Amino acid sequence: xxxxxxxxxxxxxxxxxxxxxxxxxxxxxxxxxxxxxxxxxxxxxxxxxxxxxxxxxxxxxxxxxxxxxxxxxxxxxxxxxxxxxxxxxxxxxxxxxxxxxxxxxxxxxxxxxxxxxxxxxxxxxxxxxxxxxxxxxxxxxxxxxxxxxxxxxxxxxxxxxxxxxxxxxxxxxxxxxxxxxxxxxxxxxxxxxxxxxxxxxxxxxxxxxxxxxxxxxxxx
Numbered sequence: 206x207x208x209x210x211x212x213x214x215x216x217x218x219x220x221x222x223x224x225x226x227x228x229x230x231x232x233x234x235x236x237x238x239x240x241x242x243x244x245x246x247x248x249x250x251x252x253x254x255x256x257x258x259x260x261x262x263x264x265x266x267x268x269x270x271x272x273x274x275x276x277x278x279x280x281x282x283x284x285x286x287x288x289x290x291x292x293x294x295x296x297x298x299x300x301x302x303x304x305x306x307x308x309x310x311x312x313x314x315x316x317x318x319x320x321x322x323x324x325x326x327x328x329x330x331x332x333x334x335x336x337x338x339x340x341x342x343x344x345x346x347x348x349x350x351x352x353x354x355x356x357x358x359x360x361x362x363x364x365x366x367x368x369x370x371x372x373x374x375x376x377x378x379x380x381x382x383x384x385x386x387x388x389x390x391x392x393x394x395x396x397x398x399x400x401x402x403x404x405x406x407x408x409x410x411x412x413x414x415x416x417x418x419x420x421x422x423x424x425x
Contacts, residue, residue: 208237208239208251211250211251212238215233215234215252215253216230216233218268219233219253219267219268219271224268224271224275225275226271226274226278228279229274229298230271232298232301232302233270233271233298236294236297236301236326238250238251238264238267238294240325241258241264241293241294241297241322242256242258242264243256253266253268258291258315259314259315259318260315261407262291262292262312262315262407264294265291269386269404270294270298272401273295273352273354273386274298274299274302274352276373276386276388277299277350277352277373277375278373279299279302279303279349281302281303281304282303282349283304283305283350284304284305284307284345284348284349285299285306285348285349286306286308286342286345286346286348286350286367287299287306287308287309287351287353288308288309288338288339288351288352288353288354288355288364289310289338289354289355290308290309290315290316290333291315291354292315292318292319293319293320293323295352296308296323296328297322297323297328297331299331299352300323300328300330303350304330305330305332305345306330306331306332307331307332307342307345307348308332309334309335309337309338309341309342310333310334310335311336311337311338311410316334316335319333320333332345337411337412338353338355338409339357339363339409339410339411339412340361340363340411340412340413341361341363341364341366341367342367343363346366347367347369347370347372348367348368348369348372349369349371350373350374350375351367351368351372351374351376352374352376353374353376353409354406355377355408355409355410356377356379356382356384356404356406356407356408357377357378357409357413358378358379358380358415360374360376360378360389360396361409362413363413364376365389365391365396368389368391370392370393371390371391371392372390372391373391374388374389374390374391375387375388375389382405383403383404383405384404384405385400385401385403386400386401386402386403386404387399387400387401388401
């Protein structure tokens, strides 16, 4: 089956599962997910489940990528902060839907590999940083949207502080699995928190989340 047919089938599944944002669906169909997975797994790239990548991490299930992106309600003018570059797939999706993306990854080899793939795909509006994502990146704040691709025990306070008024933070929260995907909208100093759905992500490692040994204990 050709890549285009597989992508169209995936988009059909996303529609059935409730993804309604046509801009998100269009971009999900256009971005070649197979470029972001190990060569041995490329045949499974357009199946709707997570896949392992380097350094014991994962590339998220396409449905979860689409859902989290949809929750940001992007219009094309925003600056978005992504915590957890991973394969670079989520950043590639965001890059086509907003003005500028800042993506932070604590594992240097993942960040470097993602930079190569996005450069090969002609993506130019993504800024890569290596460091503790739980602390955000205040140099580019405030952000219209923040997306966290790992699970935290609580909302990292510095991420909320770097969110623009009216901006949205999408993050998996919980001290066990499944976590709860939450969308936090900032209204001044107040947060409106909406529970979206149960989810399962690798631990968010950093000063304002889990210690490094939490990742080993998680088995991922």
